[in-house]
Amino acid sequence: xxxxxxxxxxxxxxxxxxxxxxxxxxAAQEKPATQPATAAAPSASAPAKEAAAASAFRDPAALxxxxxxxxxxxxxxxxxxxxxxxxxxxxxxxxxxxYNLVQSGYFENVRFFRVVxxxxxQFGIHGDPSVSKNxxxxxxxxxxVKEGNKRGTLTYAxxxxxxxxxxxxxINLKDNTSLDAQGFAAFARVVEGMDVVDKLNSEYGESxxxxxxxxxxxxxxxxxxxAPRLDFIKTATILP
Numbered sequence: 001x002x003x004x005x006x007x008x009x010x011x012x013x014x015x016x017x018x019x020x021x022x023x024x025x026x027a028a029q030e031k032p033a034t035q036p037a038t039a040a041a042p043s044a045s046a047p048a049k050e051a052a053a054a055s056a057f058r059d060p061a062a063l064x065x066x067x068x069x070x071x072x073x074x075x076x077x078x079x080x081x082x083x084x085x086x087x088x089x090x091x092x093x094x095x096x097x098x099y100n101l102v103q104s105g106y107f108e109n110v111r112f113f114r115v116v117x118x119x120x121x122q123f124g125i126h127g128d129p130s131v132s133k134n135x136x137x138x139x140x141x142x143x144x145v146k147e148g149n150k151r152g153t154l155t156y157a158x159x160x161x162x163x164x165x166x167x168x169x170x171i172n173l174k175d176n177t178s179l180d181a182q183g184f185a186a187f188a189r190v191v192e193g194m195d196v197v198d199k200l201n202s203e204y205g206e207s208x209x210x211x212x213x214x215x216x217x218x219x220x221x222x223x224x225x226x227a228p229r230l231d232f233i234k235t236a237t238i239l240p
């Protein structure tokens with residue numbers, strides 16, 4: 001096959017979605033016990049604290065913790081467990097964002113909406129439109145590429161505009177080294193469960209790539225109707 005252009009969709013303002021084109025080698029394919037009676041009763045503030053924690057991912061401005069130098073995140077998916085190791089030295093801005101998203105519970109029920117064999121798996125749009133709209137303009141500054149886009153590495157999707165990364169992430173299914181020169185900075189890698197990544201449902205291929213505007217505005221309700229067999233993230237947690 002000839003060299004060509006393929007597209008990773010990045011979020012721009014409002015609900016507009018811009019395609020970030022990048023060169024790749026395979027354009028055709030490359031075009032988620034009972035409680036003891038003596039137990040202490042919860043404090044009156046416990047429900048409020050739980051509610052605040054549950055909704056923390058709604059406010060990007062509140063999720064600014066610095067990540068550890070390295071950490072692992074466990075993703076329980078509909079296909080099995082994936083363990084991801086993030087390395088802050090590779091891309092500190094991107095790793096900090098990932099750490100906060102995982103810790104806040106943002107990824108729960110998020111779909112792997114784009115699975116293209118021998119290319120990438122893409123995810124990161126929240127299933128609740130009232131949440132995803134809050135992140136559309138929470139853009140990250142670009143970072144230099146220190147680690148290349150090798151098989152199993154994670155990189156943020158972005159548009160052709162500068163500083164356009166938000167919450168969308170893709171996992172490289174092969175060595176996509178052509179992305180390095182285009183500014184796609186890897187920030188993490190799959191250390192367990194790459195076989196699970198390879199099994200994620202690819203039947204919808206690129207069919208949803210151009211429908212990201214609807215995914216943002218209608219969320220999982222749209223995806224459940226349009227692509228009901230998409231794989232998804234059940235929970236994502238930081239490992240001790």
